[in-house]
Amino acid sequence: MSKGITSRAEDYSQWYNELVIKADLAENSAVRGCMVIKPYGYAIWERMQAILDKRFKETGHSNAYFPLFIPKSFFSKEAAHVEGFATECAVVTHYRLKNDGTGKIVVDEDAKLEEELIVRPTSETIIWNTYRGWIESYRDLPILVNQWANVVRWEMRTRLFLRTAEFLWQEGHTAHATREEAIEETERMLDVYAEFAEKILAVPVVRGRKTENERFAGALDTYCIEALMQDGKALQAGTSHFLGQNFAKAFDVKFTSKEGKLEHVWATSWGVSTRLMGALIMAHSDDQGLVLPPKLAPIQVVIVPIFKTEEEKAQIDAFVNQLTNELRVNDISVKYDDRDTQRPGFKFAEWELKGVPVRVAVGARDMQNGTVELARRDTQTKETVAQEGLAGTIVQLLDTIQENIYQKALNFRTSHFTEVNSYDEFKEVLEGKGGFISCHWDGTTETEKRVKEETKATIRCIPLDAKEEEGICIFTGKPSSRRVLFAKAY
């Protein structure tokens, strides 16, 4: 693609003001790496929430809410977990401010907390501490809970959408009586994510498992979906973790089984975040702005009237009213942009920037001919179609667009998916077109780290559908039994 607004995450800056702004409150109090999500951007997040939440409910989950603050001591209970998050925690140490006598507001040192509170970077610890009180018997299991929340991770380096210091997400935390059931849940939720990414976001993803090195802090196994962006870099779009009994042991959560034995509970956790908005933008956008798949778009159809006189406007209004009603019956969200403060060309450009999939332009000429101009955001094409049966035409067109956006992304990924059998080839592809590189790896963290140092590529995942195949590691020549996926990642 051309060097456009979406070729890299950094290039958002040309238009992200439409969706978010970087939080910059004032002077010395800039909120580092956070973002203000403006209404239109938030509407996209709300669509994601609504669709995912429905799926969570359909798969038996309920929403709950746990505290933002986590006592520091909770963190130290699971060794791998604390090690994974220790370096990126915001810590609350005091609970009061005071006037220092000169009019300056300072932290009141007398108001020091006995135990510091951590602003949650993820909620496993506080949730498992709570679950201890909820679980006594196998009859209390499973617990299938999800939380919609914000979390804070004080990253060294932030990147809009992809790695902000505060982000919105959902985190599912489930408790099970058996290992098998927990693994099943982990895989089920990965499927929910993958299906959401592909069918709703129209972003094809690879389902896989992380290597030991890339695993979530405290998990026995981390499943993920990996998407490919238009610049050839991979993005982890969602994760589902099998936590084993690690957190149950750390927080002493036991239950009495059917057989009367006291056992530790099995756990999973899974989450997706506002990073999905970054994935959406970088997977589909073009130089004209966002391209939203119809199933996700907060506004699916925008109608722009073109008129000179009040009479013409009244005539168009009547037509649009009827069309709007017909579309709404079909569950299509419609925006009638009849602002008289902007000209049609301006509106066209603005709604394209915002990614609205279908635009209907209707003017006096159309009213005479019984037609409208129907424009597609994905292909940037337009045609004149009959007003007769227009709602039906649009319903079909939205499906076509959804499919086309997915196909386009899939084609891109297919052409950026390369099997290699030597390290030279590996480096050549990596520095050339990029994308996913499928190759044999000896299974050691040492090799993985060495490759990362030399090439910046990491193992994105071991694909779930990887077939057994004898081969040799392209880095060390040691035997390997299946291919893994490497890529440069965000």
Add this chain to the structure above:
RNA sequence: CGGGGUGUAGCGUAGCCCGGUAUCGCGCCACAUUUGGGAUGUGGAGGUCGUAGGUUCGAAUCCUGCCACCCCGACCA
């Protein structure tokens, strides 16, 4: 936290080397003409030049500290 860079109107910028009270474009406001792809003309509003100090008759410009942001690394959804 290391290395590099930047901070001037809502946004993007010129000016800085070589000190004399800030340039241009977009946007904004008013009026007129316009309205089928980001209108045009005329007039107008808007700036403690990131911040604190220093040098100087005089600082956006020179010096020092601090803050923030961006890029590259380490870290990560």
